[in-house]
Amino acid sequence: MLLGEPKPEVSAVVENYLQAIYKLKERDERVFPTRLAEVMDVSIATVVGTLKRLSKQAMVEVGKDKEVNFTDRGKDLGEAVVRRHRLAERMLTELLGVAWHRAHSEAHRLEHAISPYVETKLAEALGYPKTNPFGMPIPGYSDGLYQPPMKSLTQTQPGESTMIERVPEEDRLLLEFFDDSGLRPGAQLKIKELAHYKGTITLLLDEEEVVLGMDVAEKVLVRAS
Numbered sequence: 001m002l003l004g005e006p007k008p009e010v011s012a013v014v015e016n017y018l019q020a021i022y023k024l025k026e027r028d029e030r031v032f033p034t035r036l037a038e039v040m041d042v043s044i045a046t047v048v049g050t051l052k053r054l055s056k057q058a059m060v061e062v063g064k065d066k067e068v069n070f071t072d073r074g075k076d077l078g079e080a081v082v083r084r085h086r087l088a089e090r091m092l093t094e095l096l097g098v099a100w101h102r103a104h105s106e107a108h109r110l111e112h113a114i115s116p117y118v119e120t121k122l123a124e125a126l127g128y129p130k131t132n133p134f135g136m137p138i139p140g141y142s143d144g145l146y147q148p149p150m151k152s153l154t155q156t157q158p159g160e161s162t163m164i165e166r167v168p169e170e171d172r173l174l175l176e177f178f179d180d181s182g183l184r185p186g187a188q189l190k191i192k193e194l195a196h197y198k199g200t201i202t203l204l205l206d207e208e209e210v211v212l213g214m215d216v217a218e219k220v221l222v223r224a225s
Contacts, residue, residue: 010057012112015081016040017050018059019111021068022078026136031068079139085111086132086139087122089169093133094126100184101175103133135166135185135221149224153191153201153217160191166221174216181210183220 010018020039024031037047051068054060059074070078088107092098098106114122123129123141130145131137137145150165164187167178178184182205192209193202201217203210212220 010077013050014054014057014059015077015112017054018074018078019081019085021060021070022075022082025070026082032066033068036068081111083139083141084114084119086136087119087126087129087141088114089132089134090126090129090138091122099179100133101172101179104169104175105172131185132169133185134169135164136169150221151224153203153212153220153222154194154214156191156194156201156222158191158194161188162191162222162224163188164220164222168219182206182208183210189222 017036017040020036021031024035024039029035033044033047033051036051037044040047051060051062054074055062058071059077061069061071063069085107088110089103092103092106092110093100128141129138130142137147148165156162164183164185166185167175167183169175183189183203187205189210190204191201192204193200195201196214199214201212201214203212
């Protein structure tokens with residue numbers, strides 16, 4: 001879908017599914033109904049029913065092994081939803097001063113209402129940003145974006161210095177902790193301790209210690225070189 005084209009009339013529920021599929025594929029995950037049910041927090045029966053509807057609307061194809069893949073139309077629509085969502089996150093934090101940890105949930109409410117016309121004006125007002133506040137590329141505006149090699153915090157070594165590239169955006173309480181601790185994309189840090197026996201990793205940010213559990217650290221991506 002070209003930027004600025006009229007927005008197809010699809011329901012918010014359909015847009016949510018397309019966005020979820022797009023984000024999973026963005027992480028190089030194969031998408032199956034069970035995984036989609038987990039992400040959407042609904043029953044597998046609900047997912048299967050919705051996928052049948054999306055298949056009839058030529059938005060997805062479900063293989064014999066139950067793997068879900070986009071059609072060209074579905075990919076374009078999913079990309080458009082993600083683009084509006086990430087632009088909305090930028091607008092909320094940069095233009096409206098909304099707290100960083102609230103941006104994702106608030107943008108989820110706005111993404112369905114942003115028209116293609118408003119989208120183009122919003123992108124212009126923001127200076128055509130290439131990423132959202134959490135380090136994820138904005139489809140349609142991230143062309144030419146340099147993305148350095150990345151790895152999880154759990155793959156670092158004690159004494160290593162690196163920079164945060166991406167943080168998970170879905171958990172508001174976790175984002176609030178990150179916000180208070182200074183764990184944002186662009187933040188420089190040093191690995192003080194990697195204690196697998198305790199299940200924790202200790203970071204130094206501006207000489208302040210921040211301790212994360214391994215499950216959280218796995219989701220934080222830092223520059224690999």
